[in-house]
Amino acid sequence: MEKKIVTPGELLFDFPKRLSGAYVENGKTYSSVVGVLSEGFFIPLRGRYAPFPGDLIVGVVMEERFSGYLVDVNAPFPGVLDSRDLRVEFRIGDLLVARVDSVDEVSNLVLVDPKKLLKGEVIEVGAVSVPRIIGRNNSMIDMVRNITKSEVFVGKNGRIFIKNGNAALAAEAVRKIADEAHTSGLTEKIKNFLEARTNEQSK
Amino acid sequence: MNKANKPELIIDGRRTDGRNLEDLRSVKIESGVLDNADGSAMVEWGNNKIIAGVYGPREVFPKHFSDPYKAVVNFRYVMCSFSSLEEHSRGGPNRRSIEISKMGKHVFENLILTEQFPNTAIDIDVEVLQSDGGTRVAAFTAASVALVDAGIPVKGFAGGVSVGKVDGRLAVDLNKIEDNYGESDVPVMFNSSNSEILLLQMDGLLTREEYERSIDLCYEASKKVNALQVDSIKKKME
Amino acid sequence: MKMIMDEIRAEYVKELLKEGKRKGDRGFDSYREVSIKNNILKNAEGSCLASIGKSKVLAGVKIDLMEPFSDRPEEGVLMVNSELMPLAYYSYSAGPPTPESIELARVVDRGIRAANVLEMQGLKFGDKVLGVFVDFYVLDNDGNLTDTATLAVMNALSNLSIPEFNAELNAFEREKRNRKMEVKNRVTTSTFCKINGKILLDCDVEEENAGSGSLTIGVADGGFICSTQKSGSASFSKKEVMDCVDIAMKKHEELVRHIKIEG
Numbered sequence: 020m021e022k023k024i025v026t027p028g029e030l031l032f033d034f035p036k037r038l039s040g041a042y043v044e045n046g047k048t049y050s051s052v053v054g055v056l057s058e059g060f061f062i063p064l065r066g067r068y069a070p071f072p073g074d075l076i077v078g079v080v081m082e083e084r085f086s087g088y089l090v091d092v093n094a095p096f097p098g099v100l101d102s103r104d105l106r107v108e109f110r111i112g113d114l115l116v117a118r119v120d121s122v123d124e125v126s127n128l129v130l131v132d133p134k135k136l137l138k139g140e141v142i143e144v145g146a147v148s149v150p151r152i153i154g155r156n157n158s159m160i161d162m163v164r165n166i167t168k169s170e171v172f173v174g175k176n177g178r179i180f181i182k183n184g185n186a187a188l189a190a191e192a193v194r195k196i197a198d199e200a201h202t203s204g205l206t207e208k209i210k211n212f213l214e215a216r217t218n219e220q221s222k
Numbered sequence: 223m224n225k226a227n228k229p230e231l232i233i234d235g236r237r238t239d240g241r242n243l244e245d246l247r248s249v250k251i252e253s254g255v256l257d258n259a260d261g262s263a264m265v266e267w268g269n270n271k272i273i274a275g276v277y278g279p280r281e282v283f284p285k286h287f288s289d290p291y292k293a294v295v296n297f298r299y300v301m302c303s304f305s306s307l308e309e310h311s312r313g314g315p316n317r318r319s320i321e322i323s324k325m326g327k328h329v330f331e332n333l334i335l336t337e338q339f340p341n342t343a344i345d346i347d348v349e350v351l352q353s354d355g356g357t358r359v360a361a362f363t364a365a366s367v368a369l370v371d372a373g374i375p376v377k378g379f380a381g382g383v384s385v386g387k388v389d390g391r392l393a394v395d396l397n398k399i400e401d402n403y404g405e406s407d408v409p410v411m412f413n414s415s416n417s418e419i420l421l422l423q424m425d426g427l428l429t430r431e432e433y434e435r436s437i438d439l440c441y442e443a444s445k446k447v448n449a450l451q452v453d454s455i456k457k458k459m460e
Numbered sequence: 461m462k463m464i465m466d467e468i469r470a471e472y473v474k475e476l477l478k479e480g481k482r483k484g485d486r487g488f489d490s491y492r493e494v495s496i497k498n499n500i501l502k503n504a505e506g507s508c509l510a511s512i513g514k515s516k517v518l519a520g521v522k523i524d525l526m527e528p529f530s531d532r533p534e535e536g537v538l539m540v541n542s543e544l545m546p547l548a549y550y551s552y553s554a555g556p557p558t559p560e561s562i563e564l565a566r567v568v569d570r571g572i573r574a575a576n577v578l579e580m581q582g583l584k585f586g587d588k589v590l591g592v593f594v595d596f597y598v599l600d601n602d603g604n605l606t607d608t609a610t611l612a613v614m615n616a617l618s619n620l621s622i623p624e625f626n627a628e629l630n631a632f633e634r635e636k637r638n639r640k641m642e643v644k645n646r647v648t649t650s651t652f653c654k655i656n657g658k659i660l661l662d663c664d665v666e667e668e669n670a671g672s673g674s675l676t677i678g679v680a681d682g683g684f685i686c687s688t689q690k691s692g693s694a695s696f697s698k699k700e701v702m703d704c705v706d707i708a709m710k711k712h713e714e715l716v717r718h719i720k721i722e723g
Binding site: 320321328418419423426428430437 | 559574673694
């Protein structure tokens with residue numbers, strides 16, 4: 020399997036293809052961010068979270084307004100929670116999980132189904148490494164959960180909520196996955212890392 | 223500068239610092255040098271030392287400065303008060319740096335895929351810590367790397383150099399002494415992906431042939447700068 | 461913020477351009493009508509009202525004595541400054557100079573300085589040197605202020621008269637003006653705008669609003685290029701730049717006819 024690190028402006032495909040982290044010019048597709056080109060797939064390694072309907076995100080309440088709440092979602096613009104649809108009240112600084120209901124071309128982002136998050140730790144990683152943290156069929160994140168006995172919720176926006184169990188180790192593992200997201204054999208590496216740490220600590 | 227005391231700047235085809243006419247100075251680029259900024263880069267270009275930091279895309283304040291079609295690009299180029307060999311300067315923007323900031327804004331408005339982020343701002347801040355001629359191309363080179371480090375979608379890198387006329391001959395990448403006595407200055411930057419000209423300024427007196435040759439020399443040098451920019455990003459991915 | 465009418469007019473410009481046309485059936489590399497009125501002010505040592513199309517720029521020059529710069533003790537000082545007057549365009553406002561205003565002044569200054577239009581060496585009076593302060597005021601903006609301002613400033617400098625210096629008083633006698641300052645070179649600029657990939661010379665303000673950037677080429681007598689400024693987000697290919705250079709060199713011959721030494 021050949022992997023190639025690509026920087027912005029490099030030719031990815033000599034035909035037009037709409038994908039994240041790329042642009043089309045004169046019928047050809049070029050990278051717009053750093054990424055990995057592997058077996059005809061381009062995986063961005065950098066980039067801010069771009070909200071998409073259906074995404075589950077971890078947000079922070081920034082501002083209370085007459086009609087609802089403004090929520091920071093780690094995107095270039097805040098999300099809005101309409102208070103008419105809510106049964107719970109939030110305070111500024113509250114952490115929550117919510118679903119992206121819609122986002123339009125002028126950056127209006129509507130959130131629904133919020134749930135308050137209590138007593139836990141939140142870490143932020145680049146949103147582009149979220150798929151690696153989850154792993155194929157949840158394999159990576161389930162492994163972290165099983166070994167650390169922590170509850171880990173991965174927001175699509177690159178915010179990860181962790182509580183209970185060995186939360187510190189879980190956080191460290193998640194950061195490691197994000198940092199090394201572009202390397203191969205990552206699942207094995209993380210497994211070894213978690214087991215080594217657990218053995219060390221149980222001694 | 224008093225032209226009467228002008229030293230000889232090219233002797234046997236060699237310049238004061240030993241370079242040939244078409245040589246760049248030594249250029250070092252490191253990406254991701256700052257913690258808080260979304261992206262950053264440090265460029266050491268001859269004796270120039272320049273640091274660039276990028277934030278965004280983020281919300282625009284005040285709100286009426288926002289554009290419903292695209293991200294607003296703010297570019298700030300400043301020389302630190304201690305950056306030059308001469309006297310302590312006032313620091314902060316002056317007429318020269320305001321014009322350069324405007325040029326930087328134009329370069330990156332072209333390069334950034336701004337239409338992906340309506341109603342937001344991208345803030346680029348470049349500080350010249352130490353200056354030795356050719357700071358504007360070095361500053362834009364650093365800013366370009368910082369943007370890529372931040373993961374802001376761009377069409378390519380902006381790379382380039384300034385070509386000047388010294389002792390009647392065209393020379394690439396003038397240092398401070400050469401710049402002081404230079405008979406012309408042509409800073410040019412190119413988009414690495416399509417060779418389009420992003421920055422072009424000129425003063426001096428050049429014939430059409432010299433003018434065209436200056437742009438060609440800048441283009442050759444821009445390829446070398448671009449390779450260093452790519453390396454600085456790839457190094458962080460190892 | 462762009463006004464809604466600007467956008468509508470810009471769309472019209474682009475529509476015309478699709479058919480290969482320009483407002484008033486003007487050619488892509490032709491100027492609007494140029495008019496020059498020299499010495500229209502009495503108190504200024506040099507003045508000119510220049511217009512291209514409906515754009516109007518008034519340049520005035522004042523002469524003063526000043527302290528020389530420490531590294532150039534024998535050299536006079538030339539300063540070029542611009543004012544985008546609030547009455548000239550709806551988006552201009554009073555206050556400190558905007559980046560647009562600073563850029564305009566610096567681009568006009570650049571070519572004139574590079575081409576050594578005025579010989580500043582040896583302009584020493586007692587322990588002071590001659591200061592030539594050129595200020596140009598934009599009165600009406602209908603685009604292409606750079607070329608209009610360059611014409612205004614070149615004319616004002618070409619008709620600049622220096623008052624008599626009274627060594628005893630160590631001051632100028634302002635009423636006695638007998639010496640014209642020699643202009644050693646003539647500079648013109650040609651500014652092109654890029655609109656939807658097409659390049660047009662001397663754009664009016666509607667065309668400028670429709671475009672994505674401009675390229676100014678300054679040309680001096682004797683076939684020299686003396687200044688360049690690419691502005692705006694548009695990029696240019698090298699070929700486009702050299703085509704603009706060729707047109708600007710031709711237009712120099714046409715534009716210098718509007719730089720007149722009167723009386």
